[in-house]
Structure formats: C-alpha cells, structure tokens
Amino acid sequence: IEGLPIMDPRSESTEEKRNIYSEIFFQKRGRRGFNAYESKKVLRDRNYFGCMMVECGDADCMISGLAKNYPDTIRPALQTIGTEEGVKKIAGMYLMLTKKGPLFLADTTVNFNPTATELADITLMVAKEVRQFNITPRIAMLSYSNFGSSDSPEARLVAEARSLVKQKNPSLIVDGEMQASVAFNNELMKENYPFSELVDKNVNTLIFPNLASGNIAYNLLKELDTADAIGPILLGLKKPVHILQLGSSVRSILNMALIAVVDAQTKSKASITDIVQKSRWWKRFRKKEHEL
16 A cells, blocks of 8 residues: 555544545535535545545545444535435445345445335335446335235335336336245246246345345345355445444455445446546556566
C-alpha cells in the first residue's frame, strides 16, 4: 500500500477539502435538517467524508461499517449520494457461496416490512444485480404459503409482489409465493405445482417477505458453515457504497472491496481503460516497468 494516500477527515491537512465538501453537502441538505454549522461538523465523520469523496469523484467507491452499525453507514450515503433514478428505497443483498453454487438473498439488511410494491421493486433490483455477475436470475419469492394455500395478508402480499414483478418484467424467471422447501425440491414442485416457472430450474435467488426472515436465514447459513457470505451488497444507490459486517475478517473486506470495484466499473459512464491509464498509480506502474 506504499504510495496510497491516507486521509483523516479530522486533520488540518484535509480542512480545505472538508470545507468544499461541507458547502456541497449544505446545498443538498440545507432545507432538510442541516444548517451551515452542522454541515461542517458532520464532514469530520469518516462516513460522510468518504461518501462525499465518492459523490465528488475523488474516489470511485467506498466500503465502511467495520466498527459501525448499518444505519450509521447507510444514512450518510443516502444523504450525500442518493438513490438511482426511479429507486424509492434501497435494499441489501447477500451473496452466499454454497456447494451448489452462488445463492443471492434479499432483503437482508434494510427494509423491515416492505409492502407488495416495495417487495416487487427489491426483486427487480436484485435481478439486475445478479445479471452483473453474468448469472441468469431464477427467483423464488418465499413465504410460509404455497401458491395461495394460505389466505393470510402476509402470503397475499408476496403473491401480489410477484404479480407486480411480472407486469414490469414479463421475461423474468420468478415465482411465488412458495416455501423454501418447495423452491429447492424440484420433484416436489413438479409433482404439486407443475405450472410453476421454476420447474426444472435451479433457484439461485431468494426474496424474503421481511427483514427478519432474510437476516435470520443468511446468519444460519453462515454460522452453520454451509456457505461463505459476501455482503451486504447495497442496491439502488446512485454511486457505489457498500457496508461490512461488524468485525469482518480480512477475507470479507477483500471480497467487499472487489464487489465495490465491479460496481464502480459498471456504474461508470467513462471507459474503464481510459480511467485506469489516466490514474497516477498506473503511470507510476508504467514508469517502473520501463525502468525494469
């Protein structure tokens, strides 16, 4: 890491940059609860400072959360960067590396009890992200009910969300509401629900009806050593900001850094080759290569 700049948002050396960021932040949030003094004060926080670096193009992406709770990392990103066009609420997704292949879980981080419309939007965001991994999403929307076996509000909500997803993206392979046992048992699905879009297809994406079920599921998989967890991957932000679990290992931090870099490349409108070749570290690398 020799030669990499290390910036302390509280130091005198970053005062000029901090003042610039605070002015931009105040323009964004001046009518939304922040006065001029608070805008300067909040930029001493590393999460706000880091998000403003991403927003202003001084950094390509940010990962944080090693010693912070999720809200303390997500809130600055929403207040400084904001969401992608058309996105009303962001979501969190985990990538679980299982023996049978990658499995994507959402929402595991952000939305406590999403409405049918919100759950549909989460599903579409997840599908978009899964495709970034060059994987065709095959999505099961989970519940304790199978295709109307329960007429409870909770079950109907998932069924309605699936209907909304199909209206917006008819070609997406998605079905529900269904139990997890049905989603992963093709024989059971074929015998009892032959009409399902997921018959003879291996499910690789799970959408949970609420935050509690999704969070419990990914923690069980992780702690029972049935899968390696990468995430949470934030979905719906305009620019790449991702969060770590409290006390993440070096391996987890590396995995999230890779996710953030890929996200930055995907969201960048400029040529990645041009960006790399214009960067200072690339020029230093080329210079040393010539010297050798």
